[in-house]
Amino acid sequence: MRALLLGLLFCSAGVFARECNMGFGYGLLISPAEIRIMDNNQTMMQINHDTQLFIQGEWLELTEEETALVTEYSQGLRKFVPEIVGIAVDGVELGLSTMERMLSGVGSRSQQAEWNDLIRETTFQLLSRFVRSGDHFYLAPQSLNELEHFLNGELKPQLNNLARHSFGAVWEALRDALQHTDANFEQTDPQDWDAVGHLVDRINSGLDEKASLLEEKTALFCQRLIELNEIESQLQQSLPALMAYDVVVEK
Incomplete structure (x- = not known):
């Protein structure tokens, strides 16, 4: 049965980009020494150094087998969350950095500000659900489907x-400045507006690459989440205090 499930997972990344509803029911903050499972900015669970487990600040004494499960679970999150956050953040930064470079030095100081x-x-606004700061990563509660929607349904139109x-404001400022000095400005105006379309095309091309990367990896990501969910279930069976906190969920 497990072999059949894994075979289905890999049969089509595009299908799972639409159908894999696995995700996280809590926010996750990953740092070199800690993993925090958060709800409304409050830490509900915490794993220190991949071996120590805390529930609402209370340390749980673990058996050797339980410690091994916690370590496997923690290391799985450390591999998964930064990669997901990286895809989203790279997509945002790609579009915004392109605009910043092209706006640099254009217009007055007040306009630039x-x-x-x-x-x-x-x-x-765009990065409230995804944060990358050095070796710290935050991922808000969401499913893989929601991440795909962020890249295709939210990010692209907002950046466009x-x-x-x-x-539009840049070319208005240039028009105001150049109309007084260049009698032929109106002849070059369409070329200026072509630059806007070129910028939008560059942004869309970069975002399409990120969306394609996510689609290619969705089957693998889904498999990882299923495996993490299995580890979480084993921990919950062994540690009843964890039953109240479903971190990896089907959304």
């Missing part, structure tokens, strides 16, 4: 709108 504030605000808004 306004555009930079808008980009920072957009970055904060931001690019058009920002560069």
Whole structure:
């Protein structure tokens, strides 16, 4: 039965990009020494050094077998969460850094400050569910399907709108400045607007690559989550205090 399940998992990454509902019921914060399982910014569970388990701050004394399970579970999360967060964060940073580079030095100082504030605000909004800071990673509660929707259904239109808004303002500023000095400005205006379309195309191309990467890896990610869920079930059977906290879930 297990062999059949794994065979189905690998038969089509595209299918599982739509059908794999495995995910996390809690937020996860991964650091070199700790893994925190969080609910509304409160730590419900914590694993220290891949061996020590805490429930709401209370240390659980583990048997040798339980410690081995905790270590396997912890190391599985350490391999999975940073990779997922990296795909999402790279997608956001790809689009925003492209815009920042092309906006650099254009317009007045006040206009640049306004555009930079808008980009920072957009970055904060988009990355509220995914955080990467050095060797610290945070992933909010969500499924693989929700991650795919973030890349295709949320991120792309928001970055496209931001690019058009920002560069629309850029070309308006350039028009105001150049109309007084260049009689032929109107002849080059369509080329300027072509640059906006070129920027949007570059952003979309990069995001499509990230979405394709996620789609290629979804079957593997789904398998990892199923295996983590099995380990979690074994721990819950051995440690009843864990029954109240389903971290890996089918959403």
